[in-house]
Amino acid sequence: MDFKSFEKSLEMLVYLNGAKIEKHKNKLLFEVMKDDFSDFEFAEICKDICKTEDLYGKYPTLKMFYDRKEPDPSTSVLIVQGQFYIDDTMPEYRPYLQGMTDKEIENVWKWIYNEKYGETVEKKWIIDILKRFNAKKVNRAEISQSDYPDEVNDLLGNAVKLIAEV
Numbered sequence: 001m002d003f004k005s006f007e008k009s010l011e012m013l014v015y016l017n018g019a020k021i022e023k024h025k026n027k028l029l030f031e032v033m034k035d036d037f038s039d040f041e042f043a044e045i046c047k048d049i050c051k052t053e054d055l056y057g058k059y060p061t062l063k064m065f066y067d068r069k070e071p072d073p074s075t076s077v078l079i080v081q082g083q084f085y086i087d088d089t090m091p092e093y094r095p096y097l098q099g100m101t102d103k104e105i106e107n108v109w110k111w112i113y114n115e116k117y118g119e120t121v122e123k124k125w126i127i128d129i130l131k132r133f134n135a136k137k138v139n140r141a142e143i144s145q146s147d148y149p150d151e152v153n154d155l156l157g158n159a160v161k162l163i164a165e166v
Helices: 003-016 023-033 039-052 062-068 102-116 123-144 150-165
Strands: 076-078 120-122
Touching (some): 003 023, 003 039, 023 062, 039 062, 102 123
Antiparallel strands (some): 076 120
8 A cells, every 4th residue: 555545545534533633643554554455445444434433533443444344355254154164175274173073173163153154254263263172172181181080081071072062
């Protein structure tokens, strides 16, 4: 993104919302956002913020810009039936599925599907969920192989299975 077009769009937004224009703040915001938006995209987002937000005489937050940014189709996925899958044929997910059963993979898929249906999420977010699930799985394995008596291990194992199925 070009600084002049960035500054023109941002200052229009800031001025129309009654905030004082601060050149040093403009430069800082530009440094953060310059590689993430095109000139046209940034101008359209500024117009949208101007039309839909009350900034109460302050600068917009970074989140306001990033929430309006269209996701990159190469790094995101729409969570809808027929478009969202998790399996080991997908190279981006394969390393995080190792050691998981088909049922465990299905449970993670169902959870994501139920929580984010109709939303576009970053593949990185899905990978983070898979990592967290595997970390919990490792912790469950450590618990079940502990020094507890067999009866306690059986109870823990059953409780973990019930939680995993939910």
